[in-house]
Amino acid sequence: MNVAEIRKDFPILGREVRGKRLVYLDNAATSQKPRCVIDAIREYYETYNANVHRAIHYLGEYATAAYEEVRAKVARFINAPSERTIVWVKNTSEAINLVAYAWGRKFVGEGDEIVTSVMEHHSNLVPWQQLAKARGARLRFFRMTPDGKLDLSDLDQLFNERTKLVAITHASNVLGTINPVAEIARKAHEVGAVVLVDGAQSAPHLPVDVQALDCDFFAFSAHKMCGPMGVGVLYGKEELLEAMDPFLFGGEMIGSVSLEESTWNEIPWKFEAGTPNVADVIGFGAAIDYLQSIGMEAIQAHERELVAYAMDALEELDGMVIYGPRDERAGLIAFNYREIHPHDLSTILDQEGVAIRAGHHCAEPLARWLDVPATARASFYIYNTREDVDALVRALLRAKEFFSHVPR
Amino acid sequence: MSLDDLYREVILDHYRSPRNKRKMDDPTVVVELKNPVCGDEITLYLKLSGGVVEALSFEGKGCSISQASASMMTQAVRGKSLQEALELVERFKRMVRGELPASEADLGDLEALQGVAKFPVRVKCATLSWEALRRGLESDEGRVSGEVE
Numbered sequence: 272m273n274v275a276e277i278r279k280d281f282p283i284l285g286r287e288v289r290g291k292r293l294v295y296l297d298n299a300a301t302s303q304k305p306r307c308v309i310d311a312i313r314e315y316y317e318t319y320n321a322n323v324h325r326a327i328h329y330l331g332e333y334a335t336a337a338y339e340e341v342r343a344k345v346a347r348f349i350n351a352p353s354e355r356t357i358v359w360v361k362n363t364s365e366a367i368n369l370v371a372y373a374w375g376r377k378f379v380g381e382g383d384e385i386v387t388s389v390m391e392h393h394s395n396l397v398p399w400q401q402l403a404k405a406r407g408a409r410l411r412f413f414r415m416t417p418d419g420k421l422d423l424s425d426l427d428q429l430f431n432e433r434t435k436l437v438a439i440t441h442a443s444n445v446l447g448t449i450n451p452v453a454e455i456a457r458k459a460h461e462v463g464a465v466v467l468v469d470g471a472q473s474a475p476h477l478p479v480d481v482q483a484l485d486c487d488f489f490a491f492s493a494h495k496m497c498g499p500m501g502v503g504v505l506y507g508k509e510e511l512l513e514a515m516d517p518f519l520f521g522g523e524m525i526g527s528v529s530l531e532e533s534t535w536n537e538i539p540w541k542f543e544a545g546t547p548n549v550a551d552v553i554g555f556g557a558a559i560d561y562l563q564s565i566g567m568e569a570i571q572a573h574e575r576e577l578v579a580y581a582m583d584a585l586e587e588l589d590g591m592v593i594y595g596p597r598d599e600r601a602g603l604i605a606f607n608y609r610e611i612h613p614h615d616l617s618t619i620l621d622q623e624g625v626a627i628r629a630g631h632h633c634a635e636p637l638a639r640w641l642d643v644p645a646t647a648r649a650s651f652y653i654y655n656t657r658e659d660v661d662a663l664v665r666a667l668l669r670a671k672e673f674f675s676h677v678p679r
Numbered sequence: 680m681s682l683d684d685l686y687r688e689v690i691l692d693h694y695r696s697p698r699n700k701r702k703m704d705d706p707t708v709v710v711e712l713k714n715p716v717c718g719d720e721i722t723l724y725l726k727l728s729g730g731v732v733e734a735l736s737f738e739g740k741g742c743s744i745s746q747a748s749a750s751m752m753t754q755a756v757r758g759k760s761l762q763e764a765l766e767l768v769e770r771f772k773r774m775v776r777g778e779l780p781a782s783e784a785d786l787g788d789l790e791a792l793q794g795v796a797k798f799p800v801r802v803k804c805a806t807l808s809w810e811a812l813r814r815g816l817e818s819d820e821g822r823v824s825g826e827v828e
Contacts, residue, residue: 612742644719674691
């Protein structure tokens with residue numbers, strides 16, 4: 272994997288911010304976009320913009336074919352058995368909400384249990400809180416090990432005949448923990464529960480095989496994996512999608528309509544009411560081609576190497592606290608440094624051109640579990656280098672110097 | 680724009696040794712306010728008597744800007760009438776949003792926080808304690824809690 276060549280594919284990496292080279296370490300929030308993705312979106316609008324599925328004209332047919340081809344591409348990317356299992360949504364949050372409404376309100380009832388964890392992004396917690404309230408169900412939580420992994424030792428008690436759903440993140444956006452979702456799915460299926468995996472932080476960074484994981488739903492967003500904002504994917508097993516009622520009603524999702532009654536289109540279209548985001552789906556197709564030209568194994572190996580290098584460099588710093596497991600982890604590191612508030616750190620790093628994130632990262636219960644008001648987070652992707660890590664460390668030392676006369 | 684615009688010496692001094700950062704035993708109003716986006720939180724204790732802010736103190740967690748702003752506020756507002764205090768809140772907020780030049784704001788030491796206007800993402804850090812004060816001054820109840828947007 273040639274990172275120097277990869278960097279040339281990303282126009283934005285050539286710019287300066289505040290007079291400094293851009294060191295973009297906020298990839299867990301959103302990734303940058305390669306030129307091929309930007310070009311694919313422009314090409315769509317310049318040469319074959321038309322609404323899909325309905326038009327009986329050249330552009331409409333061309334756009335429809337291109338749009339549906341990306342669906343098939345996504346199916347292959349996550350090894351889904353059929354493109355019928357791929358539902359377009361606008362992001363991971365919408366995918367999870369779709370399941371919470373269209374599956375949850377139909378199949379979760381009074382006294383049923385939903386199992387999730389303290390490390391979830393709000394998107395994979397709040398919809399289940401709302402579902403539990405609406406249906407009289409109960410939320411239960413995986414136990415955690417002190418270093419921020421799921422403690423699976425009590426699964427035999429946690430999962431039982433009342434467990435209807437296990438909603439778990441594949442990779443934590445704060446701890447970096449990669450959860451053993453295949454093992455969890457196997458155990459959950461023994462009690463007949465459905466398993467939803469939040470793949471927002473995994474699909475961009477490691478090979479995903481939904482059949483090997485044997486999850487029932489898998490949700491992720493294009494924009495964290497070189498694709499445009501506004502496109503997300505819900506994978507669902509066919510029999511589950513078939514059993515669910517539509518979530519949104521309107522154009523495209525119907526079979527036939529009379530004044531009194533309507534029937535629904537087939538899956539996946541019955542979940543896709545209204546004109547979809549065709550241009551960005553096309554852009555997402557280019558992003559998948561791009562990632563596959565590099566190879567997901569190579570991407571994972573690159574990030575592993577970079578995170579190991581960054582962990583070593585950060586741990587050298589006096590007053591550094593790193594959260595999450597030390598071994599196998601996703602390409603991000605959340606930390607606190609010398610009790611300098613993450614906001615202050617982020618502002619000072621920004622002056623050095625280093626973009627990180629500060630806050631609770633939409634995982635407030637996890638911040639509480641860690642017993643910190645906020646953390647700083649550096650997150651990596653294919654175009655990040657050891658020089659980026661070195662720039663991060665230099666900027667942290669600058670922050671230390673700046674606050675050195677503040678005794679803590 | 681440089682870091683020194685934001686982190687003036689007087690701000691770092693208040694961050695280093697915040698004034699009036701303690702629980703109050705006999706407040707007439709207590710305001711708890713959180714910024715859910717960043718996790719900053721403040722508990723503001725007010726003793727209002729005869730239309731005057733007789734005393735104020737705070738507890739809380741947050742970045743240097745939020746802590747310094749709260750500390751400086753407790754000094755600036757003490758002894759002011761409710762009306763004067765509300766006007767001060769308004770002038771301060773307008774200054775850190777860049778809507779009112781510091782030279783016209785007449786805010787004394789608080790003018791050190793004018794640099795926040797050049798760092799838009801930090802404005803809410805500076806205004807959290809002031810919003811708590813506004814809610815406390817306008818409240819008829821002894822205890823107010825809430826979140827800023």
